Amino acid sequence: MTTRYFGAPIKRNEDKRLLTGQALFVDDVELPGMLHAAFLRSQNAHGRIKSIDVSTARARKGVVAVYTATDLGYYWQPGPLLVPPPPIAGIVFNQRTQVPLAKDKVRHVGEPIAIVIAESRYIAEDALADIMIDMEPLPAVVDLEKALAAGSATVHDDLRSNVAAHVRQTKGNYAQAAAKAHCIIKRRFLYDHGMSSPMETRGVVAQWDARAGQLTVWDTTQAPVFVRNGLAGMLSLSERQVRVIAPFVGGGFGPKIMMFYPEEVLLPWAAIKLNRPVKWIEDRLEHFFATTHERSQIHDAEIALSSDGRIVGVKDVFLHDTGAYDPYGLTVPINSQCTLLGPYVVPHYDSIFTAVFTNLPIVTPYRGAGRQHGVFVIERLLDFAARELGLDRAEIRRRNLIPPDAFPYNNEIIYQDFAPLSYDSGNYEPVLDKALALIGYKDFIASEQPKLRAQGRHVGVAIACYVEGTGIGPYEGAKVQVQANGKVSVATGIGTQGQGHFTVFAQIAADQVGVDVRNVDVVTGDTDQFYWGAGTFASRGAVVAGNAVNEASKVVRQKILKLAAEHFECAEDDLEIANGEVSIVGVPGQFIRLGELAMRANPMRGAVKPGTEPGLESTQYFGPPSGATANGVHAMIVEVDPDTLMLQVLKYVVVHDCGTVINPLILAGQIHGGVAQGIGNAFYEKLVFDDEGQLLNASLTDYLLPTSLDVPRMELAHTVTPSPLNPMGIKGAGEAGAIPVGPLFAQAIEDALGLAAQNVELCEIPLSPNRLWELVGKAHSKS
Amino acid sequence: MKPAPLKYMAATSLDHALRLKADYGGEASFLAGGQSLIPTMNFRLAQPAVLIDINQLSDLAGIARDGQTIHIGAMTRYRALERDPLLADALPLMTEALPHIAHPQIRNRGTLGGNLAHADPASEMPAIVVALGGRLRARSAAAERWIEARDFFVGPLTTALHDDEMLVEIELPAPVPRSGSCFMEVARRRGDFAMVGIALMLTLGKNGDCSSIRIALCGAGETPVDASDAASGLIGQPIDGEAIGDVAASVQQSIDPPGNMQASKEFQRHLAGVLVKRALRAAWERATHG
Amino acid sequence: MDSEKHDIVVTVNGMRYLRQAEARMLLSDFIRHELLLAGTHVGCEHGVCGACTILFDGHPVRACLMLAPQANGHEITTVEGLAPSPDQLHPLQQAMHDKHGLQCGYCTPGILMTMTAFLAEHPVPDEAQVREALSGNLCRCTGYQHIVDAVLEAAEKMRDVK
Structure with missing residues (x-):
């Protein structure tokens, strides 16, 4: 091979279309005779629908149809449970999934009640105001602790309480071990995670071709194959009659994999019923209610330590807000529970959580998917432990790192992929050392910080570690094919939302098949191009689909070599493939182009040997036995204005190990974006609900996404510990940037403002100038 | 998120616009930059x-100086204000505030008159015209009148304009010698409405004592808050750390901020004090050293 | 209520169009769904995200904060009009590709329109100026760093050409 693309900073194949405005997004689909949908959504967080009158809306000029739950007949069904609860002994799980349109009760603000379909979105919105609803308001369940108190209203009338799930997982015997510990540190932590807010909201276009009996759905989903299968089932169509296309998708970060959203169920149904294409594009206001969130957990956690700062055990009891329904099972709280253990040796662990139904929008994974919550708890506990024991913050972490000879390291409890939480590989101390060196930790504390403090500047440093379970199964597949024009096509079933799949999959295939990376055409997210697959989530695209592409490409390579060896009448070992040609090593001028071989593999005449498959093509699947565990350390220096409590990040360092790197340019982009979302989570983004369950800041004016002035320049470094779980040795990287930013901010701000001396501890995220001022002020008024 | 049905008319002259407004009254809104209305x-x-x-109505756009008075047409876009050397020279307070207004794309379209007539109490420019002691010219098809800036803002999104009137011009006095000004705000992100902002004009007497001080705050009340009276204790006094602290305390006491999504009432009050001190020091420095 | 249509004659990327549109139609919708120039994206429809930024008479504005009839008689440039030819990208487009300044690409058209205008006015920008100019365009994927790098590189390349 002359060029090796794998591992190189290859520029992206998909860029040109995106840069020139030629990439197709769902809202770009224009079809003749297309209608437009708008949804009447509940204004109440909790209420009983007594009557709905849509007659005026139906009569409005330009309105084609208005449907409520009763119009759906037996098509009205609660959605499927995406992820069943893991096999954990004693688990309680109450499945209550969302419905297409609220029938008797509404359970959160924004829950759809009626769909209006009109000649334009403008008219459809006009008609929403025509619909009369008689709603009996019910007390809203908002506060997690009150939700569990006796006498609370219940979100689901058929349940006696608001408990959605109850799970306990243990390792060792915490109680016994803690009794002998040198000290125990116990705190309450609140971690609130906002919403993913991709720049493109969700959208669905559905077209029914009655003559062909063919339904085509363009959907901003991260999981087109499951949407196809589900729709076929609901609509009593053959899967072959349903084509779901996730074209270019403008960011997702988790919530776009949720299914079935009511709109995904209703648009195809309406398109068939009306025999006209129908488009629905979520507007930004709807997005705040109609797309899933992540939200708060309350942890009562304690850590038991030996006198030299070694973790004896951790106990954590937490509440998890699952929102009005729980279609995504327990992925988020299980991630919190598992990821809390971090890169540390925790011999004894006792973790109990209760997932709680509330009258708030549904909670499903958003980048990090609950991992942040767990990392915040353990990292903060270690900070407080270091203070208690008089240890340096970096040192207490170092002492507890899992040693490199302990891998695979089994944490015994069950992870979100139902497999035991086992870390496949890792070498944690060099990552910590590198981060400390890059941030200049020792020097900052010894000289820089005192110097700046003497000038009256409030600067602080922080360091936080994490692991991330990535690349989980079940599987993905890929079809790789050499075409007669010499180009290679790669098709997979996952969706893509900007991660560079068109490039990284091309790199993998190009290396195996020996073509220019620009001559590999990747298709993702079109169920007519690839039938099977799960989706893009859990930092798994590159790991799972990437390995499938690699496996299929390897088979194609063998087919190429076999056919070329027959052509040249030589041994396969004498051949090399490069630049789209197969040639005989050491014999210049003896070559055959791949396109020609592809034609020979699909002959027009003559006979082929028995057992021969046509074409230079292969479809292969890859499913890892369990997830690959990436890890990293973030470090930061921050300056805080003690009067306004505004802060500025002076330096930000990420050292990360995600195994073998496919494309460092794309990896850097993933980390940068993750950190930016982590910063949003730590200091800017908060969904503010009142006691009635109303979201008070449902606009991008009030829900603060970080801008180019709020995200600092980041310095990245990597170490490489390949994963033994897949042949390429890769681990996922999509979520890593976002995970440890909360504890990093809390620690750095405490350090900058010298809060320890004032007995102020930051045990909650998100923080804000206002909240910091309250916390500092509270401490002052106490003292 | 699509506008409700409406009738749209592009006025071809000021008279045309005022005639239409007289006809439609409160049913009609003028569409200036549209950056708040749309x-x-x-x-x-x-x-x-x-x-x-x-x-x-291009006649309504433009910046002119007439002696000690600056005239700004209501349809002058922020873009033009930002790039106007005359304005930077004559009214540094306004120039200092302009970059805090949203983002360049908004400032390319947004107009000073449209902003003032929208009367958002969190917005920067209402505080600026109040601090500068400007006055505003309103026209109707039948008449014309001047309204003092401090009387123009009646409540949140409410002005003294009548249904048939349009704000057509803003008139602002240029600062006298030995003056210094400062605009500052604390906003979560650049371009956001501030948690609190301050526009401060200070003039020193020949002996260096304060001879006049005007303060207006944005985000601190239902209108731009004129806190000049609260600061008036400084007039005739020398300026030092203690005097600055007194002014800050007095302004803090005088205001009743509403609280907003990013800052509680109490935090707003706290920030107002911080800003008074910082802006007063900066303005003092500027007045002293020109 | 009045839903009369207005004649709109508008020049977009050098091409003149005549269309009718309802008074209330947002300019962003008009460009995307009437002129079928779908490269201009819509992210928030309240003027915050910047995805719909176009050049209106040469200056970047939010297309979601204007009504279609307001474009009558004016000139607009959209992302489709940025590249000098089908085979050649604008230096900023090229730099965004070279520096990996885009991921999902949804915010990219707005960023290109904002920053090409910025570069025309600021041929020698520093990073702080670039970040400030970029702050009215939200990007959820990149963390901005590669975009900033791309703008700085494009500035350099554009100076070399001159």
């Missing part, structure tokens, strides 16, 4: 039946 229409919080587009 978002509220997209949320359907505003549903004007009639929009009178005044973007073609």
